[in-house]
Amino acid sequence: MAQTDFFDALETRSPEQRESQLMVNLVAQVWHAQTRSPAFAEILRGVDAVNVNSRAALARLPVTRKMELLERQKALRATDSFGGFSALVRGPDMPRIFASPGPIYEPEGTVSDYWRAGRALFAAGFRAGELVHNSFSYHMTPGAFILESGAHAVGCTVFPAGTGQTEQQLQAIADLKPDAYTGTPSFLRILLEKAREAGVDVSSIKKASVGGEACPPSLTAWFKEQGLDVYQTYATADLGVVAYETQAREGLVLGEGVIIEIVRPGTGDPVPDGEVGELVVTTLNSAYPLIRFGTGDLSAIMPGNCPTGRTAPRIKGWMGRADQTTKVRGMFVHASQVADIARRFPQVHKARLVISGEMANDQMCLKVEASEADDTLRGLIETAVRDVTKLRGDVHLVPPGSLPNDGKVIEDARSYQ
Known part of the structure; x- marks a missing residue:
């Protein structure tokens, strides 16, 4: 040109x-x-x-x-x-x-x-x-x-x-x-x-x-x-x-x-x-x-x-909002808290908190990409989830690269009907 x-x-x-x-x-x-x-x-x-x-x-x-x-x-x-x-x-x-x-x-x-x-x-x-x-x-x-x-x-x-x-x-x-x-x-x-x-x-x-x-x-x-x-x-x-x-x-x-x-x-x-x-x-x-x-x-x-x-x-242009703060069982959960949990474990590459269930019956699951996947790590992360968010949640360890590349740290998958 x-x-x-x-x-x-x-x-x-x-x-x-x-x-x-x-x-x-x-x-x-x-x-x-x-x-x-x-x-x-x-x-x-x-x-x-x-x-x-x-x-x-x-x-x-x-x-x-x-x-x-x-x-x-x-x-x-x-x-x-x-x-x-x-x-x-x-x-x-x-x-x-x-x-x-x-x-x-x-x-x-x-x-x-x-x-x-x-x-x-x-x-x-x-x-x-x-x-x-x-x-x-x-x-x-x-x-x-x-x-x-x-x-x-x-x-x-x-x-x-x-x-x-x-x-x-x-x-x-x-x-x-x-x-x-x-x-x-x-x-x-x-x-x-x-x-x-x-x-x-x-x-x-x-x-x-x-x-x-x-x-x-x-x-x-x-x-x-x-x-x-x-x-x-x-x-x-x-x-x-x-x-x-x-x-x-x-x-x-x-x-x-x-x-x-x-x-x-x-x-x-x-x-x-x-x-x-x-x-x-x-x-x-x-x-x-x-x-x-x-x-x-x-x-x-x-x-x-x-x-x-x-x-x-x-x-790539605008792909959504990064502020993914949501309320779970009456408590606010922030993306920074998910990051805080992940930083505590060098084995963790990426984490995504999924909120599911129906209103008033929230279920919280932290999906974690980790280079090491064992029950000991899972238990330690579950403890960290309680410490940081003051809420109980399950932890699922998944292979590196398996979480979506969409920027979501907190996914609200609850049914509001």
Whole structure:
């Protein structure tokens, strides 16, 4: 492919060049977070940033999950809306503040393409001079601004449609004839179906970048039948764009401004490539320097490079939620407890807690992949289950590799009928 097929040269540099530069940037970002973010000054107290120069060193740092971020924000609400996580202060360096459910407040910086959405839109076929119909919400949350800033980085003009008011949006599409759409896939489908019912011509839209919810292959195929090429973007309000789909449609390519790890749910322990786990992201954003931020989303690293020529690693996309907390006999059981049990036994490779039975008659079974399978080990693990969860449960030892690769640490198989 010619260079014009890429947003910039970073997308096609060698994996070795990228990894080397990411590790250099990681050292600088850890130091920056420690010195400019009061929250990370506390979380990373005692850490020498110079030594955080490898993925192994990064994996030794604590994971900060969204609930912890929310709790810190609530505790400091009177003096710091961001709970000590922002490296910015209000004023010209912070043009906007956004709110996500919680509420969790996020700052916006002034860097061009602050949310790093330009590459995602370019990969979806957006080009300079085109008009983008942006149907993400402009109300409190950053979704619309994430995609708008990316469209501007590509050189597009944006119509800020927002959500709702379907008839007015169809009128605007008919009048302005936009080339592309950004928004949720469900609202795009509503627009297309309403346009067909009303006889409104919306055929100018030939491509779309969608996010905010799942877009299964069946829906992508339906859009294709309507004449639209639809690509998924994975982004969060905290992190901006993390990964994006390309025309190869083989997973999502990671953005250039993030370092990602896949960890076993309930822990900070990285899993082997290809195994499903929680997506943990370290962002190189200096305004909001999140180090090992647990997204709560499940995914997995894919082997090889994208056929389009982009050389960044790929993930399989959204594969569910990592927070699998459930209640058994009136007691909450967490994925971290399952991990705690497994860590006590070096023979254990993987564990999965299955809750079965009917409501009010819960049965708990810990399925364990172990290199050694004997009654002594089974009895020791059963004791650990009682110690950690305060509940009795059976233990089944199974051969290594026999548990599903779906990221589930707790499986709720109860009947609710």
